[in-house]
Amino acid sequence: MNYFLQRFGRLFVIWLPLVWLILFFMLPLIEMINVSFSEAKRAVPPYNPAFQFGPDGISFQPVADNYLLIYKYWEDYLWPAINSIRLAFFSTLYCLLLAYPMAWWIARSNKPLQHILLILVLMPFWTSSLLRMYALIGLLNPNGFINDILIWAGFIVTPIQMMQTDFSIYSGMVLSYLPLMILPLYASLVRLDSSIIEAAADLGARKLDIFKTIILPLSVPGIIAGCLLVFIPAVGEFVIPALLGGPEQLMLGKVIWTEFFRNRDWPVAAAIAIILIAIIILPIVYARYQDKEGIS
Amino acid sequence: MSRSNLFLVGGVIIAALAIFLNFDTENAKKSKVADLDNKLNIYNWSDYIAEDTISNFEAETGIKVTYDMYDSNEVLEAKMLAGSSGYDLVVPTADFLARGREAGAYQDMDMSKISNVKNQSPQIQAQADEMTGSTNAGLVYMWGSTGIAYNEEMIAERLGDDAPIDSWALILDPVNAAKLEDCGIAVLDAPTDVLPNIMTYLGYNGTSTEEAHFEAAGEALTAIRPYLRYINSSQSINDIANGDICAAIMWSGDAFQAAYRAEEAENGNVIDYYIPNEGTNLWFDVMAIPADAKNVENAHKFVDYMMRADVAAENVNYVWYASGNKAAEASIDPEILSHPGIYPTDEAKEKLFVTPVYDAKTDRIVTRVWNRFLAGN
Numbered sequence: 001m002n003y004f005l006q007r008f009g010r011l012f013v014i015w016l017p018l019v020w021l022i023l024f025f026m027l028p029l030i031e032m033i034n035v036s037f038s039e040a041k042r043a044v045p046p047y048n049p050a051f052q053f054g055p056d057g058i059s060f061q062p063v064a065d066n067y068l069l070i071y072k073y074w075e076d077y078l079w080p081a082i083n084s085i086r087l088a089f090f091s092t093l094y095c096l097l098l099a100y101p102m103a104w105w106i107a108r109s110n111k112p113l114q115h116i117l118l119i120l121v122l123m124p125f126w127t128s129s130l131l132r133m134y135a136l137i138g139l140l141n142p143n144g145f146i147n148d149i150l151i152w153a154g155f156i157v158t159p160i161q162m163m164q165t166d167f168s169i170y171s172g173m174v175l176s177y178l179p180l181m182i183l184p185l186y187a188s189l190v191r192l193d194s195s196i197i198e199a200a201a202d203l204g205a206r207k208l209d210i211f212k213t214i215i216l217p218l219s220v221p222g223i224i225a226g227c228l229l230v231f232i233p234a235v236g237e238f239v240i241p242a243l244l245g246g247p248e249q250l251m252l253g254k255v256i257w258t259e260f261f262r263n264r265d266w267p268v269a270a271a272i273a274i275i276l277i278a279i280i281i282l283p284i285v286y287a288r289y290q291d292k293e294g295i296s
Numbered sequence: 297m298s299r300s301n302l303f304l305v306g307g308v309i310i311a312a313l314a315i316f317l318n319f320d321t322e323n324a325k326k327s328k329v330a331d332l333d334n335k336l337n338i339y340n341w342s343d344y345i346a347e348d349t350i351s352n353f354e355a356e357t358g359i360k361v362t363y364d365m366y367d368s369n370e371v372l373e374a375k376m377l378a379g380s381s382g383y384d385l386v387v388p389t390a391d392f393l394a395r396g397r398e399a400g401a402y403q404d405m406d407m408s409k410i411s412n413v414k415n416q417s418p419q420i421q422a423q424a425d426e427m428t429g430s431t432n433a434g435l436v437y438m439w440g441s442t443g444i445a446y447n448e449e450m451i452a453e454r455l456g457d458d459a460p461i462d463s464w465a466l467i468l469d470p471v472n473a474a475k476l477e478d479c480g481i482a483v484l485d486a487p488t489d490v491l492p493n494i495m496t497y498l499g500y501n502g503t504s505t506e507e508a509h510f511e512a513a514g515e516a517l518t519a520i521r522p523y524l525r526y527i528n529s530s531q532s533i534n535d536i537a538n539g540d541i542c543a544a545i546m547w548s549g550d551a552f553q554a555a556y557r558a559e560e561a562e563n564g565n566v567i568d569y570y571i572p573n574e575g576t577n578l579w580f581d582v583m584a585i586p587a588d589a590k591n592v593e594n595a596h597k598f599v600d601y602m603m604r605a606d607v608a609a610e611n612v613n614y615v616w617y618a619s620g621n622k623a624a625e626a627s628i629d630p631e632i633l634s635h636p637g638i639y640p641t642d643e644a645k646e647k648l649f650v651t652p653v654y655d656a657k658t659d660r661i662v663t664r665v666w667n668r669f670l671a672g673n
Contacts, residue, residue: 040656042399044379044587076664079671142480142540164526246526250671261370262487262663263656264377264395 036270037062047266066271077255077272081279084252087241088234091173095181095230096223098174103185103222104215107192118186121179129176133243136175140168140244164246172240177233181226188222189215228284235280236273252276335360336594339375339383341581342367343553344438346614353601359594367530368486376401376586384589385598387437390427390580391488394653397428403587404432409596412603415623423650424580424620434584435599436620438549438612441576441648442489443637445532445551448566450479450542464497464572467543470519477523480541482532487666489577490517490545492651496575502649505658514665521672533557539565547579548637552616569637575647580620 037050050062070077106117124132139145142159150156162168192215200210238253245251252272259269338350342365350361364383366372369392375381376388376396388396396402407413416435424436444466451459451466454475460466467473467481484490492502494513525541532544537557546554551569558565583602585595601607609627612619618638619625625633632638640648654662 042395042656044377044399044401046377046399073664076667080667141535141538143538242528246524250667254670255667258663258667261368261374262666263659264373265656265660 032270033274035267036066036274037064038267039063039065040265040267042264045266046264066265066267067275069268070271070275077252080250080252080255081276083250084235084237087169087173087237087249087251088231091170091177091234092181092227092231094170094174095177096227099178099181099185099226103182103189106182106186107189108194114190118183121182121186124175124179130239132175133172133240136168136172137163137243140171163244166249168244169241169249172244173234173237176240177230180229180233184225184229185219185222188219188225192218232280232284235276334358334594335362336385336591336598337362337364337383338598339364339366339372339381339386341365341387344387344581344615344617346610349602349607349611352607353598356601357594357597359597361598380588381586382590383586384591384595385583385585387581387583390424390436390582391651391653393433393582393584394428396584397430397433401587402433402584403589403592404430405434405583405585405599406596407432409593410435410600410603412600412605415603415605415608415621417620417622420580420620420622423578424582427580427650427653428582434582435603436580437583437602438615438617438619439578439580440548440617440638441571441578441640442484442486442493442545442547443551443569443571443576445536445544445546445554445567445569447479447536447539447542448568449564450539451476454479454542462570462573464493464574467545468494468497468516468520470523473520473523476543480525480535480543481520481523482525482535482541482544482546483517483527484532484545484547485527485529487662488651488654489547489579491662491665492649493545493572493574493576496647496649497572502575502577503652505652505654507661510661510665514669517669518672521669527670536567537561537563537565539563549615549617552635552638556616571637571640571644571648573644573647575649577651578648579651 034049034051035047038047039050040047048061051060052058102121106114106121109117137144140162141147142161142163144163146162147156147159151159196214197210200214205213236253236256237251238257241249241251242254256269256272259265259272336359338361340363344365350363353359354361369389372386372388373392373396375383376386377399379401393402413435420436420439424439425431425433428434444464446461446466451461455466455472460469460472465472467476467483473481491510491513492504494516495504495509496502498509498512498516500509500512532541532546533550533554534557535541536544536546536551537554538561539558544551546569548569548571551567555567555569558567583599585592589595602611603621605621605623606627608619608621608624612621612624612632613629616632616638619628636644
């Protein structure tokens with residue numbers, strides 16, 4: 001009996017995440033691929049599924065039109081894509097630069113303080129991100145809190161235009177994604193054995209050398225994990241540029257939105273998303289695969 | 297696993313649970329409502345009904361109303377096209393309703409169940425019916441125009457007496473736009489309400505579906521794009537009321553809500569709205585019943601209630617849009633009824649047009665022109 005329980009428990013622990021992944025990650029992805037090869041039409045739902053179980057059995061009629069259309073108007077999609085990748089890249093960079101010292105400081109604090117600091121890092125997740133963005137708008141507006149204070153203190157006469165600029169977008173991005181960078185960095189830095197650092201210092205290494213030759217290389221897994229966690233969702237980010245950005249910043253997220261909502265073309269929207277996944281995810285998967293090959 | 301790691305994982309799990317539970321209570325609320333027999337689920341535009349209309353209806357009929365809100369036709373349409381939205385009454389704009397009906401997302405309204413249909417303005421209803429191609433598609437709730445809202449003082453300061461406060465040129469002439477850049481110009485992120493109007497400014501017919509005309513309108517917009525603060529449909533109400541922007545292409549009712557908010561805040565901003573003399577598009581928001589509505593009877597009862605002259609007048613006095621209800625006009629605030637920006641004069645009416653229901657090809661042209669304008673190339 002005990003044996004069975006143990007066996008069942010083990011199976012449960014292994015299979016539960018797998019079932020979860022298949023249900024909520026693989027199936028939606030497969031459905032999206034299916035929609036991207038479907039034909040748009042005015043109906044509920046607004047496409048003719050490429051693959052479906054109908055009353056007359058299984059039908060499979062994929063069309064490549066959606067991908068051909070993107071190919072035909074590639075210029076309309078290329079610039080938003082470059083914008084999105086640029087936004088994601090710099091957001092990741094700023095997050096990394098800010099998060100590294102924070103994570104280091106948390107990892108080197110004593111245990112009770114560490115717990116409090118980690119809660120503080122996670123705390124923003126307890127408020128809706130939309131609310132946090134509106135709070136930021138209240139701070140950055142021409143008639144907002146920061147400008148009011150600066151004018152009142154006599155530093156400036158006319159309000160500084162902070163909203164609808166790169167500054168406001170990156171403020172929002174960093175505000176939203178910083179915890180995703182701090183946590184993996186912290187996890188790798190906290191495991192770092194302080195006796196190694198002490199040994200290096202005893203042998204006369206300067207602080208910068210210790211950082212470059214010991215701390216940084218040992219925290220590379222944390223940096224990679226953090227950068228992936230920030231970069232991947234940042235590429236598709238829609239809400240933050242829409243709320244905080246001006247007209248110049250047309251992102252791929254918004255382009256997908258217009259295909260979906262304005263052209264009512266769910267298949268083309270799905271096709272763009274699939275291409276984006278292919279461009280962003282596949283190189284990462286490939287790099288990880290190469291990495292493993294190299295090690296073995 | 298070290299203690300601190302355990303703590304970290306715990307924290308992440310708690311955060312995930314918090315998000316998950318949040319969803320769960322939402323659903324629980326909905327299913328609880330679904331358990332009651334006498335109910336009605338309404339999905340309407342935000343800020344689009346008097347504060348006590350729903351509670352009065354509930355008190356009078358004993359029907360339990362769940363009232364949700366959206367802020368764009370696109371969001372509503374996506375829900376309708378996906379199906380099983382759970383709503384019994386929605387308020388799409390007529391061109392969206394026309395497309396939705398084509399897709400089979402809406403059912404006919406039984407006008408014999410709505411005794412107050414006699415209060416409706418036949419002219420207004422006929423224009424909406426022409427778009428939907430049916431006299432049973434639904435009843436017009438409110439209608440309005442797209443025009444320009446502006447801050448009187450800020451415009452006067454920058455453009456003086458020459459300010460063309462009767463024309464699209466106030467924003468679309470690059471000379472004016474350059475002078476207004478510092479106080480802020482905004483444009484609706486609604487291509488079908490903006491591009492046709494730019495075409496009238498350029499001398500084309502607003503109902504044109506020719507690609508070249510859309511392209512020309514896009515170029516006119518691109519010419520003033522460097523001076524635009526942003527392109528957004530929901531932000532300008534607050535911003536123009538606060539003085540963060542000074543001129544905007546807006547929907548009539550939104551402009552008056554901004555004017556009202558500025559007055560309430562006593563911040564010194566005086567906001568007004570006009571219908572440009574080159575012409576503009578009219579739109580009609582229609583109360584309609586989704587094809588898979590479960591409480592069809594109650595939806596009819598609600599529409600009948602909304603069509604009562606006193607109820608319709610209260611709603612107009614609150615939201616400052618023109619009503620489809622003719623009988624309500626006796627009880628509408630004279631300030632609203634006499635404002636040419638809300639109830640246009642007969643002269644202005646001749647220049648008003650209804651944007652046609654575009655086909656998929658035209659949709660794509662409109663979106664492409666619009667996205668190029670957004671991206672600035």
